[in-house]
Amino acid sequence: MGRVKAVVAYDGTNFSGYQSQPGMRTVQSEIDKALVKIHKDKSVHSVASGRTDAGVHANGQVIHFDTPLTLKEERWQMALNVLLPTDIRIVNVCYVDENFHARYSATGKTYIFKWSYASVHSPFERNYSVHLGKWRPDVEKMKEAAKYLIGTYDFTSFCSAKTATSNRVRTVRLLTLERHDDELIMTIEGDGFLYNMVRTIAGMLLAVGKGWHQPEEVKEILALKDRQAASKTAPAHGLYLENVTYDHDNLSK
Amino acid sequence: MGRVKAVVAYDGTNFSGYQSQPGMRTVQSEIDKALVKIHKDKSVHSVASGRTDAGVHANGQVIHFDTPLTLKEERWQMALNVLLPTDIRIVNVCYVDENFHARYSATGKTYIFKWSYASVHSPFERNYSVHLGKWRPDVEKMKEAAKYLIGTYDFTSFCSAKTATSNRVRTVRLLTLERHDDELIMTIEGDGFLYNMVRTIAGMLLAVGKGWHQPEEVKEILALKDRQAASKTAPAHGLYLENVTYDHDNLSK
Numbered sequence: 001m002g003r004v005k006a007v008v009a010y011d012g013t014n015f016s017g018y019q020s021q022p023g024m025r026t027v028q029s030e031i032d033k034a035l036v037k038i039h040k041d042k043s044v045h046s047v048a049s050g051r052t053d054a055g056v057h058a059n060g061q062v063i064h065f066d067t068p069l070t071l072k073e074e075r076w077q078m079a080l081n082v083l084l085p086t087d088i089r090i091v092n093v094c095y096v097d098e099n100f101h102a103r104y105s106a107t108g109k110t111y112i113f114k115w116s117y118a119s120v121h122s123p124f125e126r127n128y129s130v131h132l133g134k135w136r137p138d139v140e141k142m143k144e145a146a147k148y149l150i151g152t153y154d155f156t157s158f159c160s161a162k163t164a165t166s167n168r169v170r171t172v173r174l175l176t177l178e179r180h181d182d183e184l185i186m187t188i189e190g191d192g193f194l195y196n197m198v199r200t201i202a203g204m205l206l207a208v209g210k211g212w213h214q215p216e217e218v219k220e221i222l223a224l225k226d227r228q229a230a231s232k233t234a235p236a237h238g239l240y241l242e243n244v245t246y247d248h249d250n251l252s253k
Numbered sequence: 254m255g256r257v258k259a260v261v262a263y264d265g266t267n268f269s270g271y272q273s274q275p276g277m278r279t280v281q282s283e284i285d286k287a288l289v290k291i292h293k294d295k296s297v298h299s300v301a302s303g304r305t306d307a308g309v310h311a312n313g314q315v316i317h318f319d320t321p322l323t324l325k326e327e328r329w330q331m332a333l334n335v336l337l338p339t340d341i342r343i344v345n346v347c348y349v350d351e352n353f354h355a356r357y358s359a360t361g362k363t364y365i366f367k368w369s370y371a372s373v374h375s376p377f378e379r380n381y382s383v384h385l386g387k388w389r390p391d392v393e394k395m396k397e398a399a400k401y402l403i404g405t406y407d408f409t410s411f412c413s414a415k416t417a418t419s420n421r422v423r424t425v426r427l428l429t430l431e432r433h434d435d436e437l438i439m440t441i442e443g444d445g446f447l448y449n450m451v452r453t454i455a456g457m458l459l460a461v462g463k464g465w466h467q468p469e470e471v472k473e474i475l476a477l478k479d480r481q482a483a484s485k486t487a488p489a490h491g492l493y494l495e496n497v498t499y500d501h502d503n504l505s506k
Contacts, residue, residue, distance in 0.1 A: 087379060089373050
């Protein structure tokens, strides 16, 4: 009974994104369908930390919902996982204070973006990383470019032209590039991200790595506040919502 | 020009098995479609080392086909990978002697079977390993049972009741179980395998690991030559055709 917080992982491949849309298979609609079953056909809606686009994955999406039921936390996890399709898994459940809000209480988010160096892109990785093909990007230059994006800036140049939000000032706290075996992994952490912001940054950094732009140009592009100035948005299937952070106060009841 | 051998990897999830069937999406039909395109609509058929069932994956399936074209080996790989869907990849191509036959020249095959110990089965692994749920099988007992299956035996108890072949004597050269992180991996190598043989062995060994059978019983079940005696066939999506071996003589022209 009360407000429940759940951490959700999903393979975004076969979803038309996170948010419910009539006639589409979305992560939210599958979760809400499972919640309605558990509540014996009473309508229950979950609220997420934010949407993700079609093809984008999550290891640590966070949702909340309110319930009159008195199930224990581990029973919630089990009941939801029995009802959900196997491309969505509940990895953690806890009761939280009723002031907790999956979206409004979030203090930060971490995303990762994966590229593959493999000479032939494994069929098992085709939906989970973006193949670099014959490209061997200059990772040191990408790291140099990344430095210009750490801090508090107006990210108009690095979000979709369709972004509805007028305040486009965001803080990027961390932006790293690391090579692990056959993969190049970008990790980005910030207080929040604009629509397509992470994928635009990934696309821009890769363009620097390919030598199409110099690292310093990223600083200029940021100052222009013009989406046209930055490079192409990177494909959705390389992107993962890894983690959403909250103040400790809100976390458990 | 001549006979071409190719090593093929595929994610079996979205295929109705390897072999061409009218109206079905199969690995063979996709490969043959690509070959026909490269040969400007002349019919070309590939021959594989053997079929795999719906859901079964491959890292090292082997095929051969004959061609009048004079493409270089790396051009064959590139041309096929451009035309094939991304859940099939050609990982290697070489010209071979015309006596080479993907099926009849094979001297051995290696399969692996993967189970997952994860408390929650990752949505990214759902099609690539079989979840053990709450089970923590006794791997030492599974290893003990495995010893009874190494050698040359009539494997009637460990193949599908639908097996057409009358000679069911096969040699298992190697059968190991190893834990890697969150996975339990069975590796089996032999001169050839009967229909469903690897999955029946995987199912039997897991039943021993769960304590439903004693390791020694595997010896008795083998002697019975009766499919009813052994345990349930393990699910297809844990199985991978890893490698097919050939005599060196046949390998390159």
